[in-house]
Amino acid sequence: MNRLYIASLAVVVLLAGLCAFLAFSLFFDIREQSQEFIAEKKDLEYLSQKHEKVKKSMEYEEMEAVLERAYKMFGDPKKPIDTATTLKMLAERNDLQVEIDATRSRATLPWPRFMFEVEFTGSFPDALEFLREVETKEWLSTIENLHIEKDEEEILGEMSLKVYFLEEDEE
Numbered sequence: 001m002n003r004l005y006i007a008s009l010a011v012v013v014l015l016a017g018l019c020a021f022l023a024f025s026l027f028f029d030i031r032e033q034s035q036e037f038i039a040e041k042k043d044l045e046y047l048s049q050k051h052e053k054v055k056k057s058m059e060y061e062e063m064e065a066v067l068e069r070a071y072k073m074f075g076d077p078k079k080p081i082d083t084a085t086t087l088k089m090l091a092e093r094n095d096l097q098v099e100i101d102a103t104r105s106r107a108t109l110p111w112p113r114f115m116f117e118v119e120f121t122g123s124f125p126d127a128l129e130f131l132r133e134v135e136t137k138e139w140l141s142t143i144e145n146l147h148i149e150k151d152e153e154e155i156l157g158e159m160s161l162k163v164y165f166l167e168e169d170e171e
Contacts, residue, residue: 083163087118087134094130096122111140116161127155140164 084100091098101117120127127148135143145160 083114083139084116086137087116087161090130090133090137091120091122094122094126094133096120096126096130111164113162113164116163118157118159118161120157121154123153124150124155127157131157131159134161 084102087100088098097120099119103115103117104112120130122130131143131146134141141161141163143159143161145158147159148155148157150156
């Protein structure tokens with residue numbers, strides 16, 4: 001009987017050791033897999049952040065193109081003569097006689113601007129086309145005080161055109 005107790009105790013100790021070994025092995029595997037999972041999660045988070053940065057930089061590049069186009073709409077404060085020359089060219093292309101007087105406005109809100117007093121003479125269709133071209137020109141501008149009257153066969157027109165520009169930083 002004593003041998004039976006010793007044999008059963010040996011079996012119990014052996015089973016307990018086997019269970020402890022299996023449990024230790026399982027816990028070790030679980031710990032190893034959870035560490036791998038955490039590492040993969042960190043990699044995924046890093047890649048996700050990198051993806052967002054790339055996405056934002058693409059948005060920035062698109063916005064940069066739009067901002068560049070908007071910047072080009074402003075006139076050059078150092079070259080108001082270019083705007084006057086363009087107006088003369090548009091008038092000549094539409095068979096109009098034109099006189100232009102340019103002055104820099106003292107007002108700076110919302111932006112600094114040049115005022116162009118434009119007087120034009122020609123046929124009604126030509127004057128209409130000239131105004132359409134001025135209106136659709138890629139300038140940031142407004143037409144004010146447009147006055148048109150008919151004189152026998154010609155149209156006499158006067159308008160004030162404000163062309164806005166960005167102030168250059170003084171260095």
